[in-house]
Amino acid sequence: MPTPDFLRERLKGAAGSKDRFGSTAAEVLEIAALVAAANADWDKNTIAAFQKEQEIHIKVWGKLVSIARSQNLQSLSLEDLSASYTALYALAVMSRGELQAALKEGLVRSDASSRSILDWTKAYRLRGTGIEQEMPLVLVLRQDLNEEQHQDLLEALGKVAAQFGAEVLEGKGGVRQSELKADLRKAKVSEIEEELMRLLAPVVLDAPDALKQRFQVASAADLIEGPRQTFTGFFQNLVGKVDVLFWTDYGHAYCLKIARDFNLTESRAERFQLKDRIGKATVKWKDHIPGFELMTSKVLATYLSH
Numbered sequence: 001m002p003t004p005d006f007l008r009e010r011l012k013g014a015a016g017s018k019d020r021f022g023s024t025a026a027e028v029l030e031i032a033a034l035v036a037a038a039n040a041d042w043d044k045n046t047i048a049a050f051q052k053e054q055e056i057h058i059k060v061w062g063k064l065v066s067i068a069r070s071q072n073l074q075s076l077s078l079e080d081l082s083a084s085y086t087a088l089y090a091l092a093v094m095s096r097g098e099l100q101a102a103l104k105e106g107l108v109r110s111d112a113s114s115r116s117i118l119d120w121t122k123a124y125r126l127r128g129t130g131i132e133q134e135m136p137l138v139l140v141l142r143q144d145l146n147e148e149q150h151q152d153l154l155e156a157l158g159k160v161a162a163q164f165g166a167e168v169l170e171g172k173g174g175v176r177q178s179e180l181k182a183d184l185r186k187a188k189v190s191e192i193e194e195e196l197m198r199l200l201a202p203v204v205l206d207a208p209d210a211l212k213q214r215f216q217v218a219s220a221a222d223l224i225e226g227p228r229q230t231f232t233g234f235f236q237n238l239v240g241k242v243d244v245l246f247w248t249d250y251g252h253a254y255c256l257k258i259a260r261d262f263n264l265t266e267s268r269a270e271r272f273q274l275k276d277r278i279g280k281a282t283v284k285w286k287d288h289i290p291g292f293e294l295m296t297s298k299v300l301a302t303y304l305s306h
């Protein structure tokens with residue numbers, strides 16, 4: 001069984017680095033096997049202490065354990081596997097039928113990203129329901145309809161939809177995809193957390209101890225998972241409470257923090273407000289910070305598009 005010292009030495013890079021768990025699929029699988037062995041052998045306190053010291057999120061730890069135990073990955077050639085642990089995890093959680101279909105369609109390859117695999121899986125699962133795409137629509141009524149008028153309206157809409165091979169389902173928008181959308185949001189949260197860790201881990205490491213003590217921040221994970229007030233307060237104080245410096249140096253990280261919260265909440269109202277925060281920041285800083293609007297548009301398109 002691996003000791004904490006042994007596993008610590010086997011990690012390939014600093015917290016948040018791209019190659020943290022290896023630069024090849026074989027290296028990632030080897031690290032995953034060591035993590036799985038440690039998970040089975042170490043006590044909870046040792047595991048928690050190691051995760052905190054090495055800034056390995058509990059979700060990441062769990063994914064590495066799942067990768068090590070995956071029958072899917074064991075059935076595939078190393079040459080076809082990505083060096084990204086998130087991409088490997090996306091393959092690991094596929095059903096056997098999904099994996100076989102993915103192989104036939106050429107999805108399983110060394111350059112596949114977790115996002116491409118998750119998007120393909122979502123589309124494939126919709127095939128199984130007979131749905132290729134859902135288009136949520138809101139119908140605004142200017143007056144109340146009686147039962148007969150209600151049915152006439154649905155029939156009229158149904159006839160129009162049928163011309164395009166579509167079906168109208170009253171009150172069903174997104175229901176068939178709700179579980180898939182929830183899974184997709186969870187996957188996006190993991191991607192965001194991984195990107196935030198790369199951005200923030202070295203910053204927090206070099207930050208003054210007095211500042212970390214003031215905000216009770218011991219690692220980047222504390223900022224990523226903590227309230228937004230702590231996040232903004234920490235970095236505003238780090239740059240000397242100069243507003244433009246905060247948005248110049250940490251605007252990207254702040255938008256990613258917003259995107260993480262967006263994907264964690266089930267409240268449509270809160271998601272609207274979070275998306276609006278990025279929109280207002282874009283309007284305020286796009287003409288003052290080079291590349292700011294391009295950055296926010298990428299964050300919105302990648303993580304807040306649903």
